[in-house]
Amino acid sequence: MDSQKTYTVNEAQKKLESYCAYQERCHKEVRAKLRDMKMIPEAIDVILVHLIQHNYLNEERFAKAFVSGKFRIKKWGKNRLVRELKFRDISKYSIDAALKEIDLEDYIKTLDELTLKRIAQVTEKNSYKKKKKVADYLLYRGWESHLVYEKLSEYIK
Incomplete structure (x- = not known):
């Protein structure tokens, strides 16, 4: 065994x-x-x-690969990425270096797509409740609240 x-x-x-x-x-x-x-x-x-x-283990390289993968595949926001990296005891330096790799344009575009997709999924008629449900979803995924509320006021009147 x-x-x-x-x-x-x-x-x-x-x-x-x-x-x-x-x-x-x-x-x-x-x-x-x-x-x-x-x-x-x-x-x-x-x-x-x-x-x-022997470069099998490299914290900064790990952080960059982690951030790029979770952002592209799971569409996590920066707050969630930072939280998950801190949980893995990654240094602030490596976290910052990894987050710099995210293209701002891609970041906003991803938030945009995620917001629209979630708005379409939420069947709530009351616009305040709908906003809250979509916001909760995006915040849970680690998107910054100011960006989330900016997007929501853009799409839900």
Whole structure:
């Protein structure tokens, strides 16, 4: 059974190299993976240093990939992106660098499309209730409130 297997530092290092090469990972994920593999803290530190030095692990690169993916695919706003990255213990520097990658025009266009799509889905007749339902949806996805309310007053009279 795999959960009983013990690893040498070298074996764990190789396993984590492919784990990190497969997709971008944050330090927190890698540390958790090593803990699950029953590695001792000293070994975890040695392996983390190796992964960082050999560029398998790069916080800023992870943040940029995360932001670009979640923005494009899940259409998350900046607030949600920041919250999720902070939860993964990503530094403010890396978060800021990743958010700079989002093109402002794309950002506004995405909010626009999301707003119109949601307005079409909400069947509420009362315009205040409709506005609230659409706003709640957009705010939950992490869009900044001033942008959300700007869009809503544009589309719902």
